Amino acid sequence: MTTLSHYLMASGLLFSLGLAGVMLRRNILIIFMCLEMMLSAVNLSLVAFSRYGIVNGIQNYDAQVLVFFIITVAAAEVAVGLAIIVALFRSRQTTHSEDLNAMKF
Amino acid sequence: MQLTLFWIFSSLMIAFGLGVVTLRSPISCAMCLVSSFICLAAVFVTLDAFFIAIVQVLVAAGAVMVLFLFIIMLLNLQAEECRRVKLGVMLGGTVVVLSFVVLLSQALESSPQFSKPIPVLMAPSQDVSMIGMTLFHSFNLPFQIVGVLLLVATVGVVLLSRRTLR
Structure with a gap:
């Protein structure tokens, strides 16, 4: 029988993979993909809570609407972020995060 | 049945996620992320969230990842050199x-x-209508705000991708 902890553990593993990618990878595009992965891990835990936190015999749809909003905002964020990366690539010819040190302390 | 599907798709999802973190070529990373998102949509189906699963496939695995692949090919990124x-x-x-x-x-x-x-559902799942009711009754103002946010993001992208930034 699947329990809530199965889903939360899968979501946590996906989130920690995304976190590892953000901290260990050096290509900003891949860092950005790992951010997307972390967002969808959060979505998985929200949907699991909506299915297990049942109200009046139906799922708690507030959580699913929140997931819908998260997907929308993530799409907007990807559009703006990729535009920034393209502008950065035009001026610096690199996507390697260690070469972008103008604001480094 | 649900347990089997959960194990298959969640382990596939984690495996493809590992691929995103470890592979060198950006194209392979993007393809792994697409597969990971599709497996995540399958996990959503095991949780009876059919609408969210479809949205996940259409928006995240479809639109967003096409944007990523488009940018990777536009910038002509090669596999990362070992530093x-x-x-x-x-x-x-x-x-x-x-x-x-x-x-x-x-x-x-x-x-x-x-x-x-897992608790038993009383009524047969009416995902789309229930999400629509919740979205337009309880979350009407956030819905309008998200619309404005998407508009602002579109304008921002157009502004950012002009050739000369002032």
């Missing part, structure tokens, strides 16, 4: 991630409320 890894960063990242996983598993074992079996 000297910084030991401190590697060590710090691994410690943070492992401690997160250990803490999470301890928290999940600590309380019996996380090991309840």
